[in-house]
Amino acid sequence: MxxxxxxxxxxxxxxxxxxxxxxxxxxxxxxxxxxxxxxxxxxxxxxxxxxxxxxxxxxxxxxxxxxxxxxxxxxxxxxxxxxxxxxxxxxxxxxxxxxxxxxxxxxxxxxxxxxxxxxxxxxxxxxxxxxxxxxxxxxxxxxxxxxxxxxxxxxxxxxxxxxxxxxxxxxxxxxxxxxxxxxxMDREVPGFIANRLQEALWREALHMVASGEATVRDIDLSITEGPGLRWAIMGPMLTFALAGGEGGMAHMLDHFGPSLKSPWTRLEAPELDKALYDAVVAGCDDAADGRTIADLVLERDRGVIAVLRATGRLPGSETGPEAGAE
Amino acid sequence: MxxxxxxxxxxxxxxxxxxxxxxxxxxxxxxxxxxxxxxxxxxxxxxxxxxxxxxxxxxxxxxxxxxxxxxxxxxxxxxxxxxxxxxxxxxxxxxxxxxxxxxxxxxxxxxxxxxxxxxxxxxxxxxxxxxxxxxxxxxxxxxxxxxxxxxxxxxxxxxxxxxxxxxxxxxxxxxxxxxxxxxxMDREVPGFIANRLQEALWREALHMVASGEATVRDIDLSITEGPGLRWAIMGPMLTFALAGGEGGMAHMLDHFGPSLKSPWTRLEAPELDKALYDAVVAGCDDAADGRTIADLVLERDRGVIAVLRATGRLPGSETGPEAGAE
Missing domain, CATH: 3.40.50.720 (NAD(P)-binding Rossmann-like Domain)
Incomplete structure (x- = not known):
């Protein structure tokens, strides 16, 4: 140059x-x-x-x-x-x-x-x-x-x-x-990072359409009303860490690790050996950057509420048992 | 009952x-x-x-x-x-x-x-x-x-x-x-719909951590600054339809169909035969519910802007070639 x-x-x-x-x-x-x-x-x-x-x-x-x-x-x-x-x-x-x-x-x-x-x-x-x-x-x-x-x-x-x-x-x-x-990135990986992740999701979605397991509409709804709301705020790794409650990613892996053997997608999971377990837990600690699980929960909740509000999707206070029932 | x-x-x-x-x-x-x-x-x-x-x-x-x-x-x-x-x-x-x-x-x-x-x-x-x-x-x-x-x-x-x-x-x-x-759902599928999709993404992410292809931090960032912003607004199917430009999902499949053969994830893609092609295109038409591609682009852009604004992530107008350069 x-x-x-x-x-x-x-x-x-x-x-x-x-x-x-x-x-x-x-x-x-x-x-x-x-x-x-x-x-x-x-x-x-x-x-x-x-x-x-x-x-x-x-x-x-x-x-x-x-x-x-x-x-x-x-x-x-x-x-x-x-x-x-x-x-x-x-x-x-x-x-x-x-x-x-x-x-x-x-x-x-x-x-x-x-x-x-x-x-x-x-x-x-x-x-x-x-x-x-x-x-x-x-x-x-x-x-x-x-x-x-x-x-x-x-x-x-x-x-x-x-x-x-x-x-x-x-x-x-x-x-x-x-x-x-x-x-x-310091190395070439086909699809880089985000496209590997969304390609995995896209391929599973195509399999579901091909086999009649879900419609295109259901697939889209399942993301926009579900995990998609979290992913605008917090990536999949920290999001899953919060599924472990106060125990964070380590507890999540203890609890959901066995699900990696379940036929929940066509994608085979890697072996959750000690090295991977430790890498994921340490990686989450690093990404959390000193924020506690309680901090992250608060941040996620604030973010999801902001997104729900910004996109006109606040749960209506008119729902529930008292609403219009008497 | x-x-x-x-x-x-x-x-x-x-x-x-x-x-x-x-x-x-x-x-x-x-x-x-x-x-x-x-x-x-x-x-x-x-x-x-x-x-x-x-x-x-x-x-x-x-x-x-x-x-x-x-x-x-x-x-x-x-x-x-x-x-x-x-x-x-x-x-x-x-x-x-x-x-x-x-x-x-x-x-x-x-x-x-x-x-x-x-x-x-x-x-x-x-x-x-x-x-x-x-x-x-x-x-x-x-x-x-x-x-x-x-x-x-x-x-x-x-x-x-x-x-x-x-x-x-x-x-x-x-x-x-x-x-x-x-x-x-009218049939049982292990993992239902959304968990199959996020499990595919999660497994690919674990493979990337296991092989050193990406850190936990990069994986999370690649979603929150990338596809995650779209998925709070529009599911993966309609989002990809917009990658086809004015031709929508049919053009997207014509253009990116061959990528299904690429090693972009560990998940093998289904054969994109005529039946699947037609099902995906028709499913997107159904999900679009009369909205044109231009309508959907406008809706996505408004949504993403609302999310960026709500989460304090608007691209700063202080960036760019004129900013602080002279």
């Missing part, structure tokens, strides 16, 4: 591929005040992109735009080369096909100024498999967002075998500057 | 087992204005239960109590028989051990007035396996809540082979009267 600017100095971002994810990135970067150049080979891409950005903009205004942010800072270019020629950061969001991504990243690497980091929105391909043909693979990283990128904070950042560690660090700092929540 | 009252006429509920889940049920039923009798064999159970209810009460007051609701309506009894002798509904929340649950439900069946429905909070045992020794198994149902039952609306209701359909219907109506969101 040579003459690239610091993450905080970036003014111009290129988004290559402007579908749902690429377009969402465009909206996010515009709202955060960047100049954005976008390119997409589809004939109707510009109209679709502008519809997406305009549909998202009122929400982004409501959230608070960065100083100077404007849809007027968007330029849709006729060629890939024009899009990236003056970019200080490139976000690739092409369809999820390995050959296509490999070829596109190779072209982007050739057309983008030296040292500028190029990130792929891939949902799960390791960068090692995508950077094989690039001349300067060291600046190619994964920067995996969640839909819509202008609202969901998470980006997972990870490099491939031939990526410079410096490029991974630069990308993580850049995304943070641009208002994202970043998880930087 | 004989002389039991209508679900709307219930005044007195018995909670048997008063740990995290049983105690959460006690708090819920008290907040909804019921008289509650509780029993738990642990020596310190009453003190622990009262701590739990008192810790939850301020939140429940804030949410809005039903008329007449009071902690004073809680009676902790010395025996199981006293707890249920005048109950109009019984909620069992004993530890998750099949033998223990089977034995306890048999005792509850013997001690509870004829016709009164008895529901088990089991996390995943089929009622068929728990009702084997009961004299009147027809009134035994599963009523599976989520922690904490006083805040998370979902209850999954399902009977066993020997359960009367009438008892399942009665329980579903009763829970709705008591302010819960109910999914009534």
């Amino acid at each position: 040579t003459e690239t600017c610091a993450p905080e100095q970036v003014r111009r971002v290129a988004c290559v591929g402007a579908g749902v994810i690429g377009g969402g990135w465009v909206a996010h970067f515009l709202a955060r005040g960047y100049d954005v150049t976008a390119w997409d080979p589809a004939p109707d891409a510009e109209a679709r992109l502008r519809r997406l950005v305009e549909a998202a903009w009122p929400a982004l205004e409501q959230l608070g735009l960065a100083p100077g942010a404007s849809i007027g800072r968007l330029t849709v270019t006729a060629t890939l080369e024009e899009a990236v020629s003056e970019a200080q950061f490139v976000q690739e969001s092409a369809p999820e096909k390995l050959d296509l991504k490999r070829e596109l990243l190779t072209k982007l690497d050739a057309a983008t100024p030296a040292g500028v980091v190029i990130a792929s929105s891939t949902s799960g391909y390791p960068m090692t498999d995508m950077q094989t043909e690039a001349v300067t693979p060291g600046r190619l990283v994964v920067g995996h967002p969640f839909n819509p990128p202008y609202l969901i904070p998470l980006v997972e950042v990870v490099g491939g075998e031939r990526t410079d560690l410096e490029a991974v660090r630069w990308a993580s700092r850049f995304y943070e500057t641009a208002g994202k929540s970043v998880i930087t | 004989t002389e039991t009252c209508a679900p709307e006429q219930v005044r007195r509920v018995a909670c048997v087992g008063a740990g995290v889940i049983g105690g959460g049920w006690v708090a819920h039923f008290l907040a909804r204005g019921y008289d509650v009798t509780a029993w738990d064999p642990a020596p310190d159970a009453e003190a622990r239960l009262r701590r739990l209810v008192e810790a939850a009460w301020p939140a429940l007051e804030q949410l809005g109590l039903a008329p007449g609701a009071s902690i004073g309506r809680l009676t902790v009894t010395a025996t199981l028989e006293e707890a249920v002798s005048e109950a109009q509904f019984v909620q069992e929340s004993a530890p998750e051990k099949l033998d223990l649950k089977r034995e306890l439900l048999t005792k509850l069946d013997a001690a509870t007035p004829a016709g009164v429905v008895i529901a088990s909070s089991t996390s995943g045992y089929p009622m068929t396996d728990m009702q084997t020794e009961a004299v009147t198994p027809g009134r035994l149902v599963v009523g599976h809540p989520f922690n904490p039952p006083y805040l998370i609306p979902l209850v999954e209701v399902v009977g066993g082979e020997r359960t009367d359909l009438e008892a399942v219907r009665w329980a579903s109506r009763f829970y709705e009267t008591a302010g819960k969101s109910v999914i009534t």
Whole structure:
């Protein structure tokens, strides 16, 4: 890496591929005040992109735009080369096909100024498999967002075998500057972290639909009225720690450990040996960061109430035995 | 079933087992204005239960109590028989051990007035396996809540082979009267619906911890800053439909169908044949209930913004290229 600017100095971002994810990135970067150049080979891409950005903009205004942010800072270019020629950061969001991504990243690497980091929105391909043909693979990283990128904070950042560690660090700092929540991974795992988790859930859901065990409607309801309310507040690990009561995760594993042998999903559980038991308990202690179980319960309850209230789903005080009964 | 009252006429509920889940049920039923009798064999159970209810009460007051609701309506009894002798509904929340649950439900069946429905909070045992020794198994149902039952609306209701359909219907109506969101299942599936989904996610998370692929902290962050924000608003199926852009679930399956073959989780995906493809697309159409993709995007965005705002996680307008740079 040579003459690239610091993450905080970036003014111009290129988004290559402007579908749902690429377009969402465009909206996010515009709202955060960047100049954005976008390119997409589809004939109707510009109209679709502008519809997406305009549909998202009122929400982004409501959230608070960065100083100077404007849809007027968007330029849709006729060629890939024009899009990236003056970019200080490139976000690739092409369809999820390995050959296509490999070829596109190779072209982007050739057309983008030296040292500028190029990130792929891939949902799960390791960068090692995508950077094989690039001349300067060291600046190619994964920067995996969640839909819509202008609202969901998470980006997972990870490099491939031939990526410079410096490029991974630069990308993580850049995304943070641009208002994202970043998880930087130190190894490549197909699907990264969040997609492995939601893919497990999605596959089990597809099995349930395929076997007639549940309808699409029931599956969605079971999450939005159940665990989904907790997961906006507290991740699955700390959430489960609270199922252990005052004993926390250790008590939860003692109590529900045997359930890992139950046929509760098609996914086989790992052996809950001492090493895993200890790792999970210690990991929860670390994540709790000094908060007691009582603190966490209070935090979860406050959060769930805030979410119920914000989404108009407070349990009505009109329910119950006295309501309208006499 | 004989002389039991209508679900709307219930005044007195018995909670048997008063740990995290049983105690959460006690708090819920008290907040909804019921008289509650509780029993738990642990020596310190009453003190622990009262701590739990008192810790939850301020939140429940804030949410809005039903008329007449009071902690004073809680009676902790010395025996199981006293707890249920005048109950109009019984909620069992004993530890998750099949033998223990089977034995306890048999005792509850013997001690509870004829016709009164008895529901088990089991996390995943089929009622068929728990009702084997009961004299009147027809009134035994599963009523599976989520922690904490006083805040998370979902209850999954399902009977066993020997359960009367009438008892399942009665329980579903009763829970709705008591302010819960109910999914009534017409067949027994181990883990029901939501626990199969969250168990798949939990098992994948445990595998990731066991193999060193991710820390507990990263796993939790990947959900709360990512998919968890969407799942409080919209279930995984409609959420994924929106990844298909204006083409919805059909386009999403065309685009991401091949990912089902990727090693993105330990859970093997089902074959995405025409029948499953059609079932998922039709199920999403059904769940969308006339809402267009644009409607759903708007609804998701409003919801996520409300959740971000309610939980103090709005992307700061101080981020971005203009902020503090000059």
